[in-house]
Amino acid sequence: MSKLLTLSEAITRYVHDGDTVYAAGFTHLIPFAAGHEIIRQGRKDLTLARATPDLIYDQMVAAGCARKVIFSYMGNPGVGSLRIVRKGVETGKLEWEEYSHFGMISRLQAGATGLPFMPMNPTAAGDLERANPLYRTITDPYSGREVVVVPALNPDVAIVHVQRADAEGNAQIWGIIGEQKEAAFASRHIILTAEEIVDASIIRSDPNRTLIPGFIIDAVCHVPYCAHPSYTQGYYDRDNAFYLQWDETSKTMEGVQAYLEEWVYEVEDRRAYWEKLGPELHEKLRVGSRPSAVVEYGDY
């Protein structure tokens, strides 16, 4: 059964005011187009969860979509501060809940596997565990030693971008797979965006590459270039210049509002956004070929 929807329809149907949203992807495959559509549709009071809020949540917080962030590294990767989220936290206008990467990912792992919590070995750092009461310690019933635990995270909706999927949402990812699978299985609803919609036979030709099965997916959206200024391995490069430029743009709210006006509100969809970026940038982000060797599954 086809689950194909436009991204606009999928956001309307599955992202509601007040929801906890997990837009997945560690640096790779960050679904910026979905973030922009959520901004255009004017969602409010969202709890935005991501290990690294990245520019996508900086933009959504700037646009007034968020009440709270849940994170484990609040920086512009390789550049510096994530200015808008940081300002929200410093001024107390934005609620936050903080973990280490392992704590954050363990919350998803628990959520994705139907467990109430996840144990981790102690780190002795202590201060974050005191600052966030959702960190607890319990006694390992076997050794009698203490372990640190975090509760399951079950977002209302996960948004996951992939290289290719079929119309039912059987999704294949290669390159950095971050927390995509965990975010998908942990969430009540899943919106899938894909660079390419392919025939089911393509998926079945390489089943080991399928990270998420279609039967847990709610919506499949064909959104080429969804991840820019993040990237899609093998399809287009990370726009590092954009990440560096955002550090300047986000120094003032006027700069951010002008950006949102020009690149989100006045742009109809991702196709228009990509065209607006222009051929020079398309060329700059183009990647050369480096295919894997073909694997032999065997005809049985």
Place this chain on the structure above:
Amino acid sequence: MIETIAYSSAELMTINAARLLRDGDVVFVGVGLPNLACNLARRTHTPNLVMIYEAGVIGAQPSRLPLSIGDPTLVSGALAVCSMYDIFAFYLQRGNVDVGFLGGAQIDRYGNINATVVGDYTHPKVRLPGSGGSMEIAAWANRCYIINPHQKRRFPPRVDFRTSAGFLDGRTQRDGAHLRGGGPQAVVTNLGILEPDETGELVLTSLHPGATVEQARENTGWDLIISPELRSTDPITAEDLYILREELDPQGIYLKDGG
């Protein structure tokens, strides 16, 4: 005639950090200068360095400087890619990582690191990015190295917030916590190298060319002990600088600051 080579503080720290790595080490690579140090070491004295990135990449062989630690160049040609849960659980927590590289806004007398907040946590004066992977790296990597510019405010007697554990309030306390990693082994600054003594306190063990004990003392927030076996750091070579400048950071994104 001795030729004087000019370099920035960032270059000096990166090159000295690279020298701490041993061939065959499995290293958990962090963003910024550690990323450069590991990539430099792999191109020079540790060709068999196994670089692991928290994004889930194992045995990366990046052909260009990865600005972020999730860059696609880390994946192409790597040994393996796994999930973030796997990298932290199977690799780091299980004990398969030799070296962790860390930085932070504040490093204290016992090598504890603050990368979270200056001031009060709930009402921050300056909010920093936070732990990322550093809380677990500091606890579980066999050896930890820290890169930090030598300034008094960056070396307080006690950090405002303990994002990751050094020796806590002294080596016996870390021993009592039964962490699998050995804790910080060296702090590389732009003036020299600090290493923990038998109590876990960071003491000055090496001075970079041109730096003085007085400078190191003045720029440390506690009464810095000078090791009786104080060494002089080996001079920077033209080859190291060439690789850093021409191959790894041609735009000077990380290396141009300082001086």
